[in-house]
Each structure stands twice: as structure tokens, then as C-alpha cells.
Amino acid sequence: MVETITTGELRNKLDRDDDFTLFDTRDEESYNDWRINEAVNVEYSGSDDELVGDFDQYREELDEDDEIVTICATGRSAGMFAEYLEDEGFENVETVDGGMESWSLAYDVVPIATKNDDVVILQLQRRAKGCLGYLIGSKRAGKAALVDVTRATDVFLDAASEYGLDVVRVLDTHIHADHISRGRELADDLGVPYHLGQPAETRDPDVEFDGLEPNETVSVGPIDIKAVHTPGHTTGMTSYLVDDEALLTGDTLFVESIGRTELQFAGEDAKSGARVQYETLHHKILTMPDDVKVLPGHFSLTDDGEYIDVTPGLPMFGTVGDIRTGNEILNLDEEEFVEHMFDNLPSKPPNYETVIATNLGEYEPEDEDEESELELGPNRCAATEDSVVADD
Known part of the structure; x- marks a missing residue:
């Protein structure tokens, strides 16, 4: 009988660079749209129990005892392909439980070093999609806030529990376009405040929230979290300054x-949105002290699963000083910046209009399967496909 492995076990195999072959049995179009970088495509029809792709090119390269792992969208066809491989005489075959839908929710929980020993910052890295969420906590007070919570609420709650922290606030930086937020629901479940920046009201959300005015501060025990209105990506975009560091x-x-602007700002407003972004970057963020850590909401990866200038499982941040000097877009003057924002933009996030409507409270997905379908694929929230960090 074919053994199953979790997405966490698959992650560990990839991180250790284990010697195994990963077969993705989805159709070629789905594979090309979004995949794990190390996977090779051999289509297998789960509905017809039929080998569709060309396995012969790999068969002669594999020994009977070589380790093989199979994955598909949900686990069904990959499991059947694994059984096929066993019937063909391969002895060491495993399949990924839940397939790419489960892989989409795989996380790394990474501590971020802080100057204040009381401050806990955990970066929750959704490695298959490039989403970053955060836990901000006080060890002495035993309290925490969660920021940009996704559907994987258990990951966020488990992180708080592991550090012995009670969640007392939930925050979102903005109305997200690439993933479904669970911030409001989690706050309700816990009976704690749910915050957005007050300027998010410009999006007319049909969701109750405790709005934070620009420069308003809330606390997690003795730790201050200051709302910094940083419009550009959206009108309501709010960053959070933690303990001034x-x-x-x-x-x-x-x-x-940097974040793209045309998902909300479109048509005649597109260039004005880019100017707002320029103003935010140069006159709010880049005026902060050089040693302030910039902890972003996303990291970039390609459709074929390559990570751009980051390594999952390691802290993903830069300092204001390093980003100011190293980011080539930030060294453009305003007019060049505005023009650059609309040259060679990446494709828009899949289903982004429906995702936005869901997070605004205007649309309710039918079930978890639809939520997974809406979120499939990497985020495309950056204004560029490639890194804009200058080479040393």
C-alpha cells in the first residue's frame, strides 16, 4: 500500500535536498501555471485511472528502489499514479496528502531578532504562495497580536501557543487581493478586537473593524504598535511600526x-496611484532610521516555484538603510518612477477581483474547495517579476 506524507515532510525533504524524484500528475496547463520547482510533470487521469503523460523518459532513469514522491491538485490522481508505479515494480513510492491545495498552506515559522528582549516577532512564511504573516508578542505580558492572518489560522494560533502567548488583537494591513483573510473571523472566535487602518473605509468594506487612525498606537502588553498610513498599493494600506524597530x-x-498600485488604481487614476506610492515610500518609510527592519507582507516566487532573493525558513527582511540604497526603483526620480510602475507589469493575481470581494464581505465562497481554488498560485502583488535589488 502506498504511504502518504504530509506537506511538512515534503518541505523537509526539499530543504535537506534529499535524493528523490517528485512527479506532478496534474494536466500540463495547471503544472505550467504553478508548481513546485523540483517537480516534473507526468499527467495521470484520476477520473479515468489512465496514464496520459510520457513516463517512459523517466522510467529508464529510475531504479526500483529509488525514492519517488507524487503530488497532484488534491491527492487523488497522485495517489493512483503512486499505485501504478508500485504495480510497475517501484518499491519506494509515497504520495503527498492533500496535494497542491495542502502545499499552498504549508508554513515556516521564523523568529525575527529584536533589540528589546521582551519583544517577540515571528514571521509566518507561506512558502508556496509567498504570503507573510506575523505574530507580535510580549514575553513578560504573555500577550500577542496576529497580523495578516490567512485561512491557516491553526498555524498562527499554534505559534502563539508555543510561545505561551494569548492573542489579544488581530490586524490586517489592508484589504488583500491575493488571499482570503481570516482576521475578522479569528478575532470573533477569540473575542478580541479586529483592526484595519481607518483609511480602509475608502474601500467600503461590509466587515466590522476597529479602525486605527494614522499614527494611532495600540498596545500588546508594554509593546506599542503604531499605525502608519502608507497608501499606494491601496488607499487604505496601513503599515505597523512595532516598538520603533x-x-x-x-x-x-x-x-x-515594491507593491504594485494598479489593482485598485486603474484607468485615469493609475498614475495618480503611483504618485501616491512614491510619496509614501520616499516621505514616510525611507525617512525612518536606517536600522528599522522592513518586514513585508509578501515575498516573490515564480510560477515554477523559484524563490526570488529569499530562502524559505530564513528571516525575510531588510533595513530601511539597505533598501534605500539597494532598491533600484527607489533611486528613480518621481516621473521615472511613475512610468516604471506601468512598464512590464506582471500578470494580475488570479481571481483577484473575487478575492477582494470576499475580503470586503461582498462575496462568500461556496465552500473550502472554492476558497482553495481562488487562492491557487503564487501571489503577484509586486510591481516587478524580478528582483530590483542592485547586485553588489
């Missing part, structure tokens, strides 16, 4: 790029 920038500024 780390800025959670949402989709305004990334380690390797």
Missing part, C-alpha cells in the same frame, strides 16, 4: 521589490 509594510515595500 520593525515596520510591517504589508504590500507597500518588499525585500526585493
Whole structure:
């Protein structure tokens, strides 16, 4: 009988660079749209129990005792292909439980070093999609806030539990376009405040929230979290300054790029949105002290699963000083910046209009399967496909 492995076990195999072959049995179009970088495609029809792709080119390269792992969208066809491989005489075959849907929710929980020993910052890295969420906590008070919570609420809650922290606040940086937020629901479940920046009301959300005015501060025990209005990606985009040493920038500024603006600002407003972004970057974020850590809301990866200027499982951040000098877009003057924002933009996030409607409370997905379908694929919230960090 074919053994199953979890996405966590698959992650560990990839990180250790184990010697195994990963077969992705989805159709070629789905594979090309989004995949794990190490996977090779051999299509297998789960409905017809039929080998569709060309396995012969791999058969002669594999020994009977070589380790093989199979994956598909949900686990069904990959499991059947694994059984096929066993019937063909391969002795060491495993299949990924839940397939790419489960892989989409695989996380790394990474501590971020802080100057204040009381401050806990955990970066929750959704490695298959490039989403970053955060836990901000006080060891002495035993309290924490969660920022940009996704559907994987258990990951966020488990992180708080592991550090012995009670969640007392939940925050979102903005109305997300690439993934479904669980911030409001989690706050309700826990009976704690749910915050957005008050300027998010410009999006007319049909969701109740405790709005934070620009420069308003809330606390987690003795730790201050200051709302910094950073419009550009959206009108309501709000970053959070933690204890004056780390800025959670949402989709305004990334380690390797900056946030795109045309998902909300379109048509005649497109260039005005880019000017707002320029103003935010140069006159709010880049005026902060050089040693302030920039903790972004996303990192970039390609459709074929390659990570751009980051390594999952390691801290993903830059300092204001390093980003100011190293980010080539930030060294453009305003007019060049505005023009650059609309040259060679990446494709828009899949289903982004429906995802936005869901997070605004205007649309409710039918079930978990639809939520997974809406979120499949990497985020595309950056203004560039490639890194814009200058080579040393």
C-alpha cells in the first residue's frame, strides 16, 4: 500500500535536498501555471485511472528502489499514479496528502531578532504562495497580536501557543487581493478586537473593524504598535511600526521589490496611484532610521516555484538603510518612477477581483474547495517579476 506524507515532510525533504524524484500528475496547463520547482510533470487521469503523460523518459532513469514522491491538485490522481508505479515494480513510492491545495498552506515559522528582549516577532512564511504573516508578542505580558492572518489560522494560533502567548488583537494591513483573510473571523472566535487602518473605509468594506487612525498606537502588553498610513498599493494600506524597530509594510515595500498600485488604481487614476506610492515610500518609510527592519507582507516566487532573493525558513527582511540604497526603483526620480510602475507589469493575481470581494464581505465562497481554488498560485502583488535589488 502506498504511504502518504504530509506537506511538512515534503518541505523537509526539499530543504535537506534529499535524493528523490517528485512527479506532478496534474494536466500540463495547471503544472505550467504553478508548481513546485523540483517537480516534473507526468499527467495521470484520476477520473479515468489512465496514464496520459510520457513516463517512459523517466522510467529508464529510475531504479526500483529509488525514492519517488507524487503530488497532484488534491491527492487523488497522485495517489493512483503512486499505485501504478508500485504495480510497475517501484518499491519506494509515497504520495503527498492533500496535494497542491495542502502545499499552498504549508508554513515556516521564523523568529525575527529584536533589540528589546521582551519583544517577540515571528514571521509566518507561506512558502508556496509567498504570503507573510506575523505574530507580535510580549514575553513578560504573555500577550500577542496576529497580523495578516490567512485561512491557516491553526498555524498562527499554534505559534502563539508555543510561545505561551494569548492573542489579544488581530490586524490586517489592508484589504488583500491575493488571499482570503481570516482576521475578522479569528478575532470573533477569540473575542478580541479586529483592526484595519481607518483609511480602509475608502474601500467600503461590509466587515466590522476597529479602525486605527494614522499614527494611532495600540498596545500588546508594554509593546506599542503604531499605525502608519502608507497608501499606494491601496488607499487604505496601513503599515505597523512595532516598538520603533520593525515596520510591517504589508504590500507597500518588499525585500526585493515594491507593491504594485494598479489593482485598485486603474484607468485615469493609475498614475495618480503611483504618485501616491512614491510619496509614501520616499516621505514616510525611507525617512525612518536606517536600522528599522522592513518586514513585508509578501515575498516573490515564480510560477515554477523559484524563490526570488529569499530562502524559505530564513528571516525575510531588510533595513530601511539597505533598501534605500539597494532598491533600484527607489533611486528613480518621481516621473521615472511613475512610468516604471506601468512598464512590464506582471500578470494580475488570479481571481483577484473575487478575492477582494470576499475580503470586503461582498462575496462568500461556496465552500473550502472554492476558497482553495481562488487562492491557487503564487501571489503577484509586486510591481516587478524580478528582483530590483542592485547586485553588489
